[in-house]
Amino acid sequence: MLGQPSKDVAHPKRVLLAPLDPVHDVGLKLIRRKLLDRGHEVTLLPPDLTPEEIVARALEERPDFLMVSRALSYGTSEILAKFVDLCDASGLRHTTKLVVGGLSMRPEMAQELGFDAGFGPDAPAEAAVDYVEGKEIVSLAGSRPQEKSDLTQGFTYEFFDKEVGDLCVRVAQQLIDWASRRTSPGIKRAELRLEIEEARRENKTRELETLRGQYARLCSGEVRRWYETGEPVSHTRLLTQKEIKEIAMLRDKKNDMIFPIAQDILNNYNVLVQYGTGCPEMDAYHSIISVAWGARGVVHFDPSWGARTEGFLEQAWSHQHDGTVITLDNLRLIKSALLPGTLWQVRAHRGLNTPETVVLAHLSGADLTKVNIVYGSLGAGTDPERLAVDGVESMKLAAKYNLPYDVVTNEELCGVPAAKAFAGMLVVATAGVLLGGKPLLQPLFANSPEAIITGIMDDNFIDFNVAKMRTLSSIIDAPIWPGAPVGFLTQTQDRCQSSVMTALHAALALNSGAKAVTIASSDEAYAGGPITVPARIDTLKATAAALRFFGHGGISPTSEADEMASRLRDDIVNVLKRLSERDDFVASLYEGILGDKDDGAYPGRAGKDTVTEIM
Amino acid sequence: MRIVIGVAGTAKNTGKTTTLLETTKFFESNGKDVFLTSIGYDGEDFDNITGLPKPRIFVPKGATVASALSLLESSPADFENLRYTGVDCALGPIYVGISRSTGKVVLAGPTNTEDLISVIEFAPLDCAVLLDGAFSRLSPMVAADSLILATGATRSSDPRKLAKEMNAIWRVMSLPKLPDTPIDRPGTGDSYEGTNAITLPNGLFLQGHGRKVGAHLADDGKQRTVYIRGIVNPGVFLEILEALGSSGSNTGDGHMPVLFVFDHPIMLLLSGEVILWERVLDRLSQVGCGVAVKDSTRLLGVTLNPYTLSQLDNGKFVAGKVDPRMFLGEVRNHAKAPCTDIVLEGPGILYSWLERYV
Numbered sequence: 001m002l003g004q005p006s007k008d009v010a011h012p013k014r015v016l017l018a019p020l021d022p023v024h025d026v027g028l029k030l031i032r033r034k035l036l037d038r039g040h041e042v043t044l045l046p047p048d049l050t051p052e053e054i055v056a057r058a059l060e061e062r063p064d065f066l067m068v069s070r071a072l073s074y075g076t077s078e079i080l081a082k083f084v085d086l087c088d089a090s091g092l093r094h095t096t097k098l099v100v101g102g103l104s105m106r107p108e109m110a111q112e113l114g115f116d117a118g119f120g121p122d123a124p125a126e127a128a129v130d131y132v133e134g135k136e137i138v139s140l141a142g143s144r145p146q147e148k149s150d151l152t153q154g155f156t157y158e159f160f161d162k163e164v165g166d167l168c169v170r171v172a173q174q175l176i177d178w179a180s181r182r183t184s185p186g187i188k189r190a191e192l193r194l195e196i197e198e199a200r201r202e203n204k205t206r207e208l209e210t211l212r213g214q215y216a217r218l219c220s221g222e223v224r225r226w227y228e229t230g231e232p233v234s235h236t237r238l239l240t241q242k243e244i245k246e247i248a249m250l251r252d253k254k255n256d257m258i259f260p261i262a263q264d265i266l267n268n269y270n271v272l273v274q275y276g277t278g279c280p281e282m283d284a285y286h287s288i289i290s291v292a293w294g295a296r297g298v299v300h301f302d303p304s305w306g307a308r309t310e311g312f313l314e315q316a317w318s319h320q321h322d323g324t325v326i327t328l329d330n331l332r333l334i335k336s337a338l339l340p341g342t343l344w345q346v347r348a349h350r351g352l353n354t355p356e357t358v359v360l361a362h363l364s365g366a367d368l369t370k371v372n373i374v375y376g377s378l379g380a381g382t383d384p385e386r387l388a389v390d391g392v393e394s395m396k397l398a399a400k401y402n403l404p405y406d407v408v409t410n411e412e413l414c415g416v417p418a419a420k421a422f423a424g425m426l427v428v429a430t431a432g433v434l435l436g437g438k439p440l441l442q443p444l445f446a447n448s449p450e451a452i453i454t455g456i457m458d459d460n461f462i463d464f465n466v467a468k469m470r471t472l473s474s475i476i477d478a479p480i481w482p483g484a485p486v487g488f489l490t491q492t493q494d495r496c497q498s499s500v501m502t503a504l505h506a507a508l509a510l511n512s513g514a515k516a517v518t519i520a521s522s523d524e525a526y527a528g529g530p531i532t533v534p535a536r537i538d539t540l541k542a543t544a545a546a547l548r549f550f551g552h553g554g555i556s557p558t559s560e561a562d563e564m565a566s567r568l569r570d571d572i573v574n575v576l577k578r579l580s581e582r583d584d585f586v587a588s589l590y591e592g593i594l595g596d597k598d599d600g601a602y603p604g605r606a607g608k609d610t611v612t613e614i615m
Numbered sequence: 616m617r618i619v620i621g622v623a624g625t626a627k628n629t630g631k632t633t634t635l636l637e638t639t640k641f642f643e644s645n646g647k648d649v650f651l652t653s654i655g656y657d658g659e660d661f662d663n664i665t666g667l668p669k670p671r672i673f674v675p676k677g678a679t680v681a682s683a684l685s686l687l688e689s690s691p692a693d694f695e696n697l698r699y700t701g702v703d704c705a706l707g708p709i710y711v712g713i714s715r716s717t718g719k720v721v722l723a724g725p726t727n728t729e730d731l732i733s734v735i736e737f738a739p740l741d742c743a744v745l746l747d748g749a750f751s752r753l754s755p756m757v758a759a760d761s762l763i764l765a766t767g768a769t770r771s772s773d774p775r776k777l778a779k780e781m782n783a784i785w786r787v788m789s790l791p792k793l794p795d796t797p798i799d800r801p802g803t804g805d806s807y808e809g810t811n812a813i814t815l816p817n818g819l820f821l822q823g824h825g826r827k828v829g830a831h832l833a834d835d836g837k838q839r840t841v842y843i844r845g846i847v848n849p850g851v852f853l854e855i856l857e858a859l860g861s862s863g864s865n866t867g868d869g870h871m872p873v874l875f876v877f878d879h880p881i882m883l884l885l886s887g888e889v890i891l892w893e894r895v896l897d898r899l900s901q902v903g904c905g906v907a908v909k910d911s912t913r914l915l916g917v918t919l920n921p922y923t924l925s926q927l928d929n930g931k932f933v934a935g936k937v938d939p940r941m942f943l944g945e946v947r948n949h950a951k952a953p954c955t956d957i958v959l960e961g962p963g964i965l966y967s968w969l970e971r972y973v
Contacts, residue, residue, distance in 0.1 A: 077664055082886075
């Protein structure tokens with residue numbers, strides 16, 4: 001089977017292609033076409049020749065390159081090694097380069113077998129052409145965007161649904177007005193943190209000491225003890241100089257990376273992953289690896305005690321359990337190691353340190369933060385009054401520092417129906433817009449308890465999630481960033497199943513108009529131990545595969561989705577009306593309008609009675 | 616004096632790396648410099664195919680190593696005096712360097728004979744050049760003065776079968792040497808010119824090729840020497856003997872006995888069933904023909920590895936083990952080649968094979 005060259009190249013090569021396989025020669029046929037297009041002289045041998053027959057044919061033709069294909073297994077690797085020996089002993093290698101391709105093939109494997117080069121399933125046919133033409137094989141390497149994606153660009157925050165919009169503005173304005181007359185220790189610490197860092201920068205030692213003293217008096221628990229005695233918080237230790245140096249080494253080497261080209265499809269989307277191993281060095285590794293495998297951004301997770309304890313530590317700390325302690329030093333260390341173009345979210349979120357987190361996010365160079373008044377109040381243990389005051393201040397700070405932030409509906413995970421959660425999210429986001437900020441809507445994109453109890457996801461996981469997206473898109477022109485992460489309560493301990501569920505949810509969200517998604521690694525959803533790097537890669541690869549599968553083909557829900565969306569919108573309006581009638585957003589949180597005990601929502605107690613009125 | 620010793624295997628996971636490490640230790644402890652390279656890839660933490668842990672390769676301080684530059688640079692052995700060998704492999708340019716401290720290294724060296732010979736030229740004039748094998752590859756080992764063969768239960772857990780294969784290899788590797796044989800005749804096809812010689816420049820490994828050569832020998836009756844360059848398959852070679860045998864050419868009817876001359880015994884071990892050579896060599900004697908090699912490599916002995924490998928239904932590999940003492944005993948009872956299990960018996964026997972080089 002001799003192929004004729006179709007175009008001239010300066011130095012056409014003679015290439016013999018041989019499938020060392022009983023049947024499969026698809027890869028070689030593709031390479032044959034590409035080589036012919038470039039003007040090379042190509043002969044494709046039929047499948048199922050013996051190694052000896054291929055060598056005999058090669059000795060007759062004396063090609064410049066002999067390329068064989070073979071799927072690799074324990075037994076077949078010996079056949080390939082034998083083939084290399086035959087080529088060597090016959091003198092063929094004086095004139096002919098040996099190349100191998102096939103499933104499981106990697107350069108290390110090609111080297112071990114004795115080939116001059118090897119191409120695996122991730123390598124495009126162009127890589128083999130580049131090799132034949134003596135070019136640097138750049139097509140094997142993927143690329144990652146060097147520029148950060150702006151998740152809020154092009155959104156007007158205009159309400160398409162006037163009825164919903166009017167109700168949201170009314171309730172949000174009431175919340176802002178209420179908060180403007182109040183303050184909290186969290187807000188005071190945020191102000192002090194700025195002053196402390198300024199004093200530190202300007203080496204004002206005495207002033208720094210005074211400010212730290214004031215700060216310490218506003219702290220509680222073990223954090224206050226650390227400021228007063230130096231005794232570390234339980235399960236924490238200072239990072240060693242060695243660890244700090246190793247993070248610096250990561251920073252220095254991060255431009256030398258080769259990215260897997262098969263993951264390049266994720267460059268077209270905004271897929272974010274969560275980290276929070278407890279150790280900033282491990283976080284840096286996880287973040288770099290995740291971005292190398294196609295994540296566009298990473299989300300910092302802090303320990304849960306950080307939300308219930310007043311005040312933050314200083315210096316760089318490692319934490320023995322999940323969640324990486326928020327300090328300016330920790331954040332700056334992690335930030336220093338991030339690859340160019342990585343979106344970085346530091347979550348202010350749900351607890352007693354919300355305003356200060358926004359300050360630290362700003363000082364450490366974060367791109368995004370997170371403010372969750374409703375979820376933090378009803379599902380994460382913080383007193384509603386306190387978090388309302390702190391949340392509004394946080395949104396003001398985020399606007400000042402030009403930090404977009406998401407507003408999440410994770411209270412759905414407690415059992416709060418989507419209509420109540422969405423109403424709360426829309427009110428907080430509206431407040432954010434009124435304060436000059438750029439909020440992103442983060443609906444739960446999962447199998448929520450509401451769905452489990454009512455059975456609306458019994459048939460499929462598509463309709464209700466699409467209904468949520470359609471509802472929000474029809475209400476307001478705002479970016480939607482489902483999470484966080486997508487696929488909650490659909491994943492199991494099985495890594496394969498978990499990766500598939502995550503990938504399908506991510507693909508569904510991105511095909512339904514989401515600007516971004518946050519995914520968990522496959523062992524994170526039900527983690528009984530550390531979150532491993534292979535699990536992260538599994539999930540990112542699965543997500544890339546799902547996006548490749550659907551492409552622009554889209555995913556079609558049933559007609560139920562539109563009916564669900566319509567009902568959801570009406571239910572949201574009803575909740576907003578109740579909020580408007582109550583005319584006190586914080587009271588509404590305590591009284592259950594946005595989720596009551598029957599829903600699984602309980603007003604939190606952390607920070608209770610710490611809000612003071614401004615005289 | 617520079618000596619070149621290869622460690623080759625009859626299959627993957629037969630203990631090549633363990634044998635190599637002990638060989639390295641021997642020369643280090645006897646004060647002889649070591650130059651180390653691989654004809655494949657070795658020293659990685661986990662096997663490329665099975666995913667099972669592998670023995671690491673540690674080089675002593677002052678050893679010269681030839682490997683892909685990226686692997687030398689990432690080795691904690693801290694290589695200095697790095698020089699490009701002019702040879703490239705699938706993992707990039709191959710450099711030689713001298714280790715400044717003892718440390719782990721991954722080897723990726725020249726994978727063909729010509730490149731291997733070029734790289735060996737970078738070895739100090741007085742040292743032991745140690746060639747690490749790959750899979751069951753043997754061809755580049757023609758560059759070695761001596762060879763240690765690693766085999767074991769992954770090749771066959773039947774000790775008698777294993778001994779049979781070892782005996783065939785031992786017999787082939789022991790063929791007499793005729794170093795002055797004019798075997799380097801140019802040509803691309805078989806040459807029947809001249810009065811008493813046939814040259815087969817491209818080897819003898821395709822079915823039917825032997826019949827053609829045998830028929831010519833039987834018809835002509837004049838050729839006394841057949842030079843075979845390159846690979847020889849025992850089954851195809853047998854075709855010649857069958858043609859000669861059936862024609863009665865060497866049975867006293869005026870035909871001269873034929874001498875077959877091969878490049879190197881390793882060329883007889885690359886194609887077909889190795890154990891068939893026992894039958895072929897017996898048959899050669901029966902029909903009154905001779906056999907010789909132009910060059911050779913001394914087979915010092917065989918190391919045995921009792922570990923087995925099996926693949927589960929889920930694709931994962933698991934290591935197992937036959938009874939090492941019984942396995943070694945049975946193989947030793949039936950094998951002509953000296954053999955040892957380094958882990959079971961210690962490295963003493965291996966060291967005794969190497970003593971002549973220090």
